[in-house]
Amino acid sequence: MDATDSHSHVLFDPEGPLAKAIEGFSPRAAQLEMSAAVSRAMQDRIPLVVEAGTGTGKTFAYLAPALAAGKKVVVSTGSRNLQEQLYHRDLPTLVQALGYAHPVALLKGRSNYLCIERLGRLNDAVPGMSSAALADLQTVKRFAPLTTSGDVGDIPGLSERSELLPLITSTNDNCAGRDCAHYQECYLVKARNKAMEAQVVVVNHHLFFADMAVRDTGFGQLIPDAEVCILDEAHQLPEIAGQYFGQSQSGRQFSELSRDMRLAQKTEAKDMAQITKAADQLERCAQDFRLAFGLDSGRGQLRPALGRSVIAQALSRLNDSLSFTHEVLKLALGRGEQLDQCFERLIGLRTQLEALTRVEENGYSFWYDCSRLHVTLHKTPLSVAERFSAELAREEVSWIFTSATLAVGDSFEHFCNDLGLSECRTLQLDSPFDYPRQSRLCVPRYLPETSGAGRGRMLAHSLLETLEKVPGGTFFLCTSYQVMREVAEVLRAQLDRSVLMQGEDNKVRLLEQFSQDGRAVLVATGSFWEGIDVRGRALQCVVIDKLPFAAPDDPLLSARLEDCRRKGEDGFARVQLPKAIITLKQGVGRLIRDVEDKGVLVITDARLVNRAYGADFIASLPAMPRTRSLRALNEFLLNLE
Known part of the structure; x- marks a missing residue:
C-alpha cells in the first residue's frame, strides 16, 4: 500500500475523523477505492475518469482527499441544485470533520446576483410591466436591504421564471464594470473576490466553461487558478462545453439594447430624438426577423433557413437597421456614459451577428431556436476535443471527472473521445445496492x-x-x-x-x-x-x-x-x-x-x-x-x- 492509499484509509477508517464526526458513518469499499485513486491523481497529475454507481458515496470520496491535501480546488457540478447541496450540506460536514481551516466559497453565474445599479433605476411603474412583475418588484425591494449575498435564489416567493429577473440582474452586455458607481458594494464582485481568495470554490459547469471562454478573450477570469479541478456530473460536459466554445445571440439582446438606448436618450441627449427612432426601428426589425421563422416555437438548421427569401430579407433589414443605429449613436459619442456603452454593445452585436450567419464555415453546426418572443442563433463546434485537450495540457493541474453514468457497457471510449482525453486512468465502481x-x-x-x-x-x-x-x-x-x-x-x-x-x-x-x-x-x-x-x-x-x-x-x-x-x-x-x-x-x-x-x-x-x-x-x-x-x-x- 503506497502513501496515498494509506492516507485515504486513515480518512475513511472506522476510527478515523469522518466516523468520529458524522453520525452513522461507515466507509464503503468503493468509496475507499475511489478516494485512493483521487489522491493518486492529485500526485501524478494523470487525469482520472471515475464512474461511481449510485450509493458509492462519491462526493465524500473526492472531497475528503482534496481537502486533506490542502491544495487549491475547484469543484464543478451539473446544476445549481447540486451546487447548493455540495456547498451547504456536504462541504460543511467535511470541513468540520477534518478541522479544515482554509476559506471555501460558492460562486454562481452573473444572472444569480442582484444588480444594485439596475434595481435602483427601476421605478415602480415601468411601461408594459405586468402586475405579477410589479408584485415581484415589491418583494425584491423588501429583500434587498436584508441580503448579504445578493443571491436572487434566496428571495422568498420569487419564481425562478419571474419576468422581473432580467431587469434586476446584469448581463455581460449591460454591466459597466469598474465604471459603475456601485462597483465597491456589487454582490457579483464580492462573490468573485471571495472565490479568488478561497482554497475551495464550488461552481457549476456553465460558469466553469464561461470562465474558460473569458480567459480565451484575455478579459481576466472569474474562477481562480486551481491545482485540482473536480468535475462531477461529468457526463454533461461535452454538451455544455460546446455551448461556450461556440457563440449564440438572442433577439432579446437587441430589445434590451433598444430599451437602454431610450433610457439613455432621456437622461443624456434629450435633443437627439433620432436615438429613440433608431431604437424603435431596431426593436421592430429584430421582431420581424423572429416572425420570419414562423409562429411556432422550435429549432432547426440555420443554413437552409437563410436560403428562404422571407428570412434572408428580414436579416438584411436587421443589418440595415444596425448600420443606421451605428451612424446615430456615433453622433452621440461623448454625450454620456450610458450612450457610449450602448455604442460599444452595438458594435459587439453586429460582429457577432455576422459570425453567426457565415454558415459556410466548416466544423460547426449553425442552428436557430425560437421561443415565443425571440429567435436565438447558435454556432456550435461539432467537437470540443481539440479545445478541451489544450486545457488538459495545462501544467500543474490535476483533473478528476466523475459521474454515476460515463461508461457504455464497460467502455469509457465515448466520453474520453468527446473530451480529447487521450491519456487518462479510468475506474468503474459498481453500486453497492443489491x-x-x-x-x-x-x-x-x-x-x-x-x-x-x-x-x-x-x-x-x-x-x-x-x-x-x-x-x-x-x-x-x-x-x-x-x-x-x-x-x-x-x-x-x-x-x-x-x-x-x-x-x-x-x-x-x-x-x-x-x-x-x-x-x-x-x-x-x-x-x-x-x-x-x-x-x-x-x-x-x-x-x-x-x-x-x-x-x-x-x-x-x-x-x-x-x-x-x-x-x-x-x-x-x-x-x-x-x-x-x-x-x-x-x-x-x-x-x-x-x-x-x-x-x-x-x-x-x-x-x-x-x-x-x-x-x-x-x-x-x-x-x-x-x-x-x-x-x-x-x-x-x-x-x-
Whole structure:
C-alpha cells in the first residue's frame, strides 16, 4: 500500500475523523477505492475518469482527499441544485470533520446576483410591466436591504421564471464594470473576490466553461487558478462545453439594447430624438426577423433557413437597421456614459451577428431556436476535443471527472473521445445496492408503436392497474411534452392519487409535494431524468416511456451525423447510441437511492427486446431481474409492503 492509499484509509477508517464526526458513518469499499485513486491523481497529475454507481458515496470520496491535501480546488457540478447541496450540506460536514481551516466559497453565474445599479433605476411603474412583475418588484425591494449575498435564489416567493429577473440582474452586455458607481458594494464582485481568495470554490459547469471562454478573450477570469479541478456530473460536459466554445445571440439582446438606448436618450441627449427612432426601428426589425421563422416555437438548421427569401430579407433589414443605429449613436459619442456603452454593445452585436450567419464555415453546426418572443442563433463546434485537450495540457493541474453514468457497457471510449482525453486512468465502481433483491425491470408485451399518435393515452391506460398497486410514489418519465400531457390527462381522470405534472410549479416545490404525499405520480420530461434524489417509499416505481434517443430533427445531432458520414463512420454507433445509453442510465438511477429502497422499473419500449442494440442498453443497466409480464411485476409490488 503506497502513501496515498494509506492516507485515504486513515480518512475513511472506522476510527478515523469522518466516523468520529458524522453520525452513522461507515466507509464503503468503493468509496475507499475511489478516494485512493483521487489522491493518486492529485500526485501524478494523470487525469482520472471515475464512474461511481449510485450509493458509492462519491462526493465524500473526492472531497475528503482534496481537502486533506490542502491544495487549491475547484469543484464543478451539473446544476445549481447540486451546487447548493455540495456547498451547504456536504462541504460543511467535511470541513468540520477534518478541522479544515482554509476559506471555501460558492460562486454562481452573473444572472444569480442582484444588480444594485439596475434595481435602483427601476421605478415602480415601468411601461408594459405586468402586475405579477410589479408584485415581484415589491418583494425584491423588501429583500434587498436584508441580503448579504445578493443571491436572487434566496428571495422568498420569487419564481425562478419571474419576468422581473432580467431587469434586476446584469448581463455581460449591460454591466459597466469598474465604471459603475456601485462597483465597491456589487454582490457579483464580492462573490468573485471571495472565490479568488478561497482554497475551495464550488461552481457549476456553465460558469466553469464561461470562465474558460473569458480567459480565451484575455478579459481576466472569474474562477481562480486551481491545482485540482473536480468535475462531477461529468457526463454533461461535452454538451455544455460546446455551448461556450461556440457563440449564440438572442433577439432579446437587441430589445434590451433598444430599451437602454431610450433610457439613455432621456437622461443624456434629450435633443437627439433620432436615438429613440433608431431604437424603435431596431426593436421592430429584430421582431420581424423572429416572425420570419414562423409562429411556432422550435429549432432547426440555420443554413437552409437563410436560403428562404422571407428570412434572408428580414436579416438584411436587421443589418440595415444596425448600420443606421451605428451612424446615430456615433453622433452621440461623448454625450454620456450610458450612450457610449450602448455604442460599444452595438458594435459587439453586429460582429457577432455576422459570425453567426457565415454558415459556410466548416466544423460547426449553425442552428436557430425560437421561443415565443425571440429567435436565438447558435454556432456550435461539432467537437470540443481539440479545445478541451489544450486545457488538459495545462501544467500543474490535476483533473478528476466523475459521474454515476460515463461508461457504455464497460467502455469509457465515448466520453474520453468527446473530451480529447487521450491519456487518462479510468475506474468503474459498481453500486453497492443489491439489485436482484431490491428491484425488477419490466418491458411489457403488446406495446403501442413508439411514434404512434395518442401513444401517451394508450400507455397510461395499460399501466393503470400496475400504478394502483405501487404502495409508494411513481415517476412517469416521458421523452416528449405531448406524451407527458396525454399521460397526465388519463391518470388524473382514472387514478385515485394526486398526479403532478412538470411545469405546473417550480421543480423544488414539485419535488417537495411529491415526497410529502408519498403516493403521488409525477409526470415529467428531461429535467427530471437526472440530479433528483428521492429516497424510500416516496418513490417505488419509475416508468420510462421510450429509449431516449435525441430527436432526429435536433440540429446539432444532424450536423454531427453528417460529419460522421463524411468521415465514413457509423453515426448511430458513434454518436446516437452511446448518448441514449447514458441518458437512460441517468433516468434508471432515480429508482434505487438507498440500501433499503425497493422498486420497479418499467420501460415501455419494445426495441429494448427486439432490436440488436437493445442488448447494449441492458448491458449498461444494473443487474435487475427482468420480466415481460405486468402480472409478475404486480406480484413483486404486492410484496413490497
